[in-house]
Amino acid sequence: MGLPPLSLFINASLLTGVTFFSSFAFAADKSSAELVDAVNGTRDTVSREAGKKAKLRNHAKGFCTSGSFVPNPKLQNTFAIPFFKQAEIPITARFSLGGRNLHASDKSVGRFMSLKIDGDKESLNFVTTNSPIFFASNLEEFFNFQTKVKQGAEGKQWLVDNQPNAKAFFDFIKTLPPSASFANSRYFGVNSFLFSANNGDVKPGRWSFEPVDGVVNLSQTQLEKLPNNFLKDELLTRIQQKPAAWDLYIQLAEPSDEINDPTVLWPETRQRLLVGQVLIDGSRDNESTTMLCDRGIFNPVLLPKGIKPSADPILNARTPAYIESFIRRQ
Structure with missing residues (x-):
């Protein structure tokens, strides 16, 4: 079974509030095509065409695997989000490493989890990372980062010297040990969203996922004994015994918090509300939705009623760039 025709995919994107040509909204900054070129390292026509043939992607x-989401009924005491009134909602999940290398070593520190939670009438997607800090506050910084890191040590030094947000990110990554499993990683939605409260207020917040089995990291000695490809087998073997589980929270901002800059961390003392629990058990891994999830995109602004995107430029550039990348891979 193949993917729907590209025209149907684009139409679906339009219907869900994602303007296909929304790169024009930030054309004065960086377009979708420029952002994808920076991520792919395709800065000219020759490399761009080669990238299309190789189906380059971040x-x-x-x-991909699957599971379910169980909402916390008590959330309805605070937020007016009908989506979370369902008892249990199917999940399609993709776990990944960063970068374009299909053969990257699992011994790196980066862990990424993307989710599609498809309810009866609405859907909610997540794109998350195990770092709470992002490396760019705007599209110019994002473009510079993706371009310079591909230049090796010289490019990285340029970022350290010229982009404080990149330096802060590098400094944090140096302190982040590799986790023993995708299931033992925390995940963060670094961008902010706007949540509708029952009293009519709009409350900014950020998503975070806490592993129910706790964070488990690897020592250097343990890491050296593992093969380069251990994460997939570890998770798929684990969930045959019991589901991998995360508690999903919304961390709420205070009026003084910066909500449109993903490089700014909020204090850990900020209130968190339990949204529900993610359970990954592989129960629908034989269904086409799971089997084909690698070939689609996870749309972080595909949101149910009661949740809206913030004005964060990084968030609002994601989906147009994802669609641009999707088209190039066809």
Whole structure:
């Protein structure tokens, strides 16, 4: 079974509020095509065409699996989000590493989890990372980062010297040990969203996922004994025994918090509300939705009633760039 025709995919994107040509909204900054070129390292016509043939993409090394989401009924005491009134909602999940290398080593520190939670009438997608800090506050910084890191040590030094947000990100990554499993990683939605409260207020917040089995990291000695490809087998073997589980929270901002800049961390003392629990058990891995999930996109602004995107430029550039990348891979 193949993917729907591209025209249907584009139409679906339009219907869900994602303007296909929304790169024009930030054309004065960086267009979708420029952002994808920066991520792919395709800065000219020759490399761009080669990239299309190779179907270049970020997070190239990854796999899909499935499970369910169980909402917390008590959330309805605070938020007016009908989507979370359902008892249990199917999930399609993709776990991945960063970068374009299909053969990247699992011994790196980056862990990424993307989710599609498809309810009766609405859907909610997540694109998350195990770092709470993002490396760019705007599209110019994002473009510079993706371009310079591909230049090796010299490019990285340029970022350290010229982009404080990139330096802060590098400094944090140095302190982040590799986790023993995708299931033992925390995941963060670094962008902010606007949540509708029952009293009519709009409350900004960010998503975070806490592993029910706790964070488990690897020592250097443990890491050296593992093969380069251990994460997929570990998770798929684990969920044959019991589901991998995360508690999903919304961390609420205070009026003084910066909500449109993903490089700014909020204090850990900020209130968190339990949204529900993600359970990954592989129960629908034989269904086409799961088997084909590698070939689609996860749309972080595909949101149910009661949740809206913030004005964060990084968030609002994601989906047009994802669609641009999708088209190039066809």
